Amino acid sequence: MSFRDQLHALYAPHQKPGHLSFTYGTAGFRTLASTLDSVVFTVGILASLRSKYLNGQTIGIMITASHNPPQDNGIKLIDPQGEMLEASWEAYATKLANLGTEEEVFAEVERLAQNLGIDLNDGVSGNVIIARDSRESGLALTKATIDGLKTMGTKVTDYQLLTTPELHYLVKCINTQGAYGEVSEVGYYKKLSTAFRNIYENFVQSDSKIQITIDAANGIGGPKAETLFTEYLSQYVDFQLVNNQYQDPQALNVGSGADFVKTNQKLPNNITPEPLKLYASFDGDADRVVFYYVDSNSVFKLLDGDKIATLLAGFFKDLVSKSPAKLSESCQIGVVQTAYANGSSTNHITDVLQVPVVCTPTGVKHLHHEAAKFDIGVYFEANGHGTVLFSESLLSLLQTIEPSTPQEQRSIQTLIEISNLINQTVGDAISDLLTVLIVLSIKQWTPDNWDESYTDLPNRLAKVIVPDRHVFKTINAERQLTSPKGLQLQIDDAVSKYNGGRSFVRASGTEDAVRVYAEAASKSECEELSKEVCELVK
Ligand code: 16G
Structure with a gap:
C-alpha cells in the first residue's frame, strides 16, 4: 500500500x-x-x-x-x-x-x-x-x-x-555492524562488565569489594543495574538498590532520583546514610547520575556533574602525562560545561588541572558536539548528564603505540578499557557510575578525598513563572540576555554589588518557566543576589 x-x-x-x-x-x-x-x-x-x-x-x-x-x-x-x-x-x-x-x-x-x-x-x-x-x-x-x-x-x-543510554548503544551497534558492541542488551552488559573487570583485575589494589548504594528513582535503571551487578560484577562490587519499585509507575522520581537530590541538595527517601560511604542517584531513564555522602559530622555532601567532570579530567590528565611522549604530546584533553557549572569547578579545572574548559548552552547535544572536538572530551552538566568521548585518532594511536615502561603500558591499557567502559553515545548513569567507581578505586580515594579537590561557591537555582518565557533570549552560551531589552544591564548592575557574584537568566526548555542561577562568595550574598535577580525578571 x-x-x-x-x-x-x-x-x-x-x-x-x-x-x-x-x-x-x-x-x-x-x-x-x-x-x-x-x-x-x-x-x-x-x-x-x-x-x-x-x-x-x-x-x-x-x-x-x-x-x-x-x-x-x-x-x-x-x-x-x-x-x-x-x-x-x-x-x-x-x-x-x-x-x-x-x-x-x-x-x-x-x-x-x-x-x-x-x-x-x-x-x-x-x-x-x-x-x-x-x-x-x-x-x-x-x-x-x-x-x-x-x-x-x-x-x-x-x-x-530499556534505559535511554541502552537504546543509544543499540542504535550505534546496529549501524556499525557490531563494531561498537553486540546488538543486544546482553551485549551492553558484557561490554561494560568486561572493561570494568579488566581494569579492576589489573589496576586496582584492594582486598575488599567496592561498596555502593544506588537510588534508582523507581525507574528502569534499577532492574538494569541489578542485572549487571548480580550477573556480571558480583565479584567486585557490593551494591544495594533503594527506590527500585519500577513496576509501580506512580512512584517514579517521587522523593528520589538525581534531579530530586541535586535540586533539594538532600538525601532521597529510603536512604539512612552511614558516614563516608558513597551513594548514587539515577534519574527515571538512567541517563544521568549524581553521587553524595555524609561526612563524619553527618553533613550531606553532593558530588554532582561538576565533581564528576573534575575527577575524570584530573584522572585522564594524569594518565596521559604518564603515556609515551608521542601520545602525551599530542593528546588534547578538554572539559565542556554549561553556565550552570559552579565557578569553583571551572577555576579548579583551568587553574589547578590546567585543562581547557568550553562553555555551551544547556542540553546534552550541545555539550556532546563540543566534546567531540577533543581527543578526550569530558562533558558533564552540573545536574549529572554527561560522559567522556575519545577521538578515533586517539583510539587508533592507543592500539598501535609501543610502551617503553610498565607505567606507560598501564596508562595505555587503562585508557583503552575506559573508552569501552564509558558510553560513547550519550551520558549513561550506569556506565558513568562504573567509571567513577573504578577511578576512585584506582586512586584509593574515599568520597571525602574526592570532595575536597575544591569547595563549591554557594549557589541557588530559582524558577520564576512569567507571562511569556519565549521573550527571554540569550547569547554567549546562555550567559547574557539580549531580550527583554535592558534587563541584562540591570542584572550586571545587581551582580557587581556582590563578592564573587555571578548570575544568569534563561528560559527553561522543559518547563513553562524562567530559571535564575546565582552564585556568590557567601551563602547570604548568594541568597540576596538570587532574590534581586528574580525580582528583576518578574
Ligand atoms: C533536558 C536535557 C538536559 C538539560 C535539561 C535542562 C537532554 C538529554 N536533556 O533534560 O541536558 O540539562 O533539559 O532543562 O538533553 P531546562 O531547560 O528545563 O533547564
Missing part, C-alpha cells in the same frame, strides 16, 4: 486535538502523557523519513520523560551513531506534530520528501528500533508510534523496557 493509503487507514485515532501545540525541545517532545498520542504518531512518520533519507540506517525512538513526574511522557529520536537527532530535523518534527488534519500531514510529508530527495514510493523501507522507560503511558504511546511507522512500511524492533 502507498503512504497515502496507509496514512488514510491509520490516521483517524491519532488526530491532533485542536487547541494543543508542541515543540521538539532540548530533549525531544515532553509534556503530559495524555496529550501525546498524535505527536508520537507523527514522530513515527518522521523517523521513517529520517531512516530513508539516511539510506536505511537504523534510527532509535525512545519514549521517556526522564526526571519528569509520572503523569508526563516524551519522545526523542536517536541518529545512526547513537547521537541526538540532527538539529535541522527538530524543526520538521515540530512542524509535523502541529498539523491538525490528515491532508495537512500528507502534504507536509510529500513536501519534506521532495525537498530532501526521498522517494516515498521506491518500495525501500526504513529501519527503526524503539524502547520505553517504565511509565504507565509508555505502552500505548509505543503502539501509536508504531502506527506512524506503519504508514511507511518501516521495519521496527520493539526492545520494550
Whole structure:
C-alpha cells in the first residue's frame, strides 16, 4: 500500500486535538502523557523519513520523560551513531506534530520528501528500533508510534523496557555492524562488565569489594543495574538498590532520583546514610547520575556533574602525562560545561588541572558536539548528564603505540578499557557510575578525598513563572540576555554589588518557566543576589 493509503487507514485515532501545540525541545517532545498520542504518531512518520533519507540506517525512538513526574511522557529520536537527532530535523518534527488534519500531514510529508530527495514510493523501507522507560503511558504511546511507522512500511524492533543510554548503544551497534558492541542488551552488559573487570583485575589494589548504594528513582535503571551487578560484577562490587519499585509507575522520581537530590541538595527517601560511604542517584531513564555522602559530622555532601567532570579530567590528565611522549604530546584533553557549572569547578579545572574548559548552552547535544572536538572530551552538566568521548585518532594511536615502561603500558591499557567502559553515545548513569567507581578505586580515594579537590561557591537555582518565557533570549552560551531589552544591564548592575557574584537568566526548555542561577562568595550574598535577580525578571 502507498503512504497515502496507509496514512488514510491509520490516521483517524491519532488526530491532533485542536487547541494543543508542541515543540521538539532540548530533549525531544515532553509534556503530559495524555496529550501525546498524535505527536508520537507523527514522530513515527518522521523517523521513517529520517531512516530513508539516511539510506536505511537504523534510527532509535525512545519514549521517556526522564526526571519528569509520572503523569508526563516524551519522545526523542536517536541518529545512526547513537547521537541526538540532527538539529535541522527538530524543526520538521515540530512542524509535523502541529498539523491538525490528515491532508495537512500528507502534504507536509510529500513536501519534506521532495525537498530532501526521498522517494516515498521506491518500495525501500526504513529501519527503526524503539524502547520505553517504565511509565504507565509508555505502552500505548509505543503502539501509536508504531502506527506512524506503519504508514511507511518501516521495519521496527520493539526492545520494550530499556534505559535511554541502552537504546543509544543499540542504535550505534546496529549501524556499525557490531563494531561498537553486540546488538543486544546482553551485549551492553558484557561490554561494560568486561572493561570494568579488566581494569579492576589489573589496576586496582584492594582486598575488599567496592561498596555502593544506588537510588534508582523507581525507574528502569534499577532492574538494569541489578542485572549487571548480580550477573556480571558480583565479584567486585557490593551494591544495594533503594527506590527500585519500577513496576509501580506512580512512584517514579517521587522523593528520589538525581534531579530530586541535586535540586533539594538532600538525601532521597529510603536512604539512612552511614558516614563516608558513597551513594548514587539515577534519574527515571538512567541517563544521568549524581553521587553524595555524609561526612563524619553527618553533613550531606553532593558530588554532582561538576565533581564528576573534575575527577575524570584530573584522572585522564594524569594518565596521559604518564603515556609515551608521542601520545602525551599530542593528546588534547578538554572539559565542556554549561553556565550552570559552579565557578569553583571551572577555576579548579583551568587553574589547578590546567585543562581547557568550553562553555555551551544547556542540553546534552550541545555539550556532546563540543566534546567531540577533543581527543578526550569530558562533558558533564552540573545536574549529572554527561560522559567522556575519545577521538578515533586517539583510539587508533592507543592500539598501535609501543610502551617503553610498565607505567606507560598501564596508562595505555587503562585508557583503552575506559573508552569501552564509558558510553560513547550519550551520558549513561550506569556506565558513568562504573567509571567513577573504578577511578576512585584506582586512586584509593574515599568520597571525602574526592570532595575536597575544591569547595563549591554557594549557589541557588530559582524558577520564576512569567507571562511569556519565549521573550527571554540569550547569547554567549546562555550567559547574557539580549531580550527583554535592558534587563541584562540591570542584572550586571545587581551582580557587581556582590563578592564573587555571578548570575544568569534563561528560559527553561522543559518547563513553562524562567530559571535564575546565582552564585556568590557567601551563602547570604548568594541568597540576596538570587532574590534581586528574580525580582528583576518578574
Ligand atoms: C533536558 C536535557 C538536559 C538539560 C535539561 C535542562 C537532554 C538529554 N536533556 O533534560 O541536558 O540539562 O533539559 O532543562 O538533553 P531546562 O531547560 O528545563 O533547564
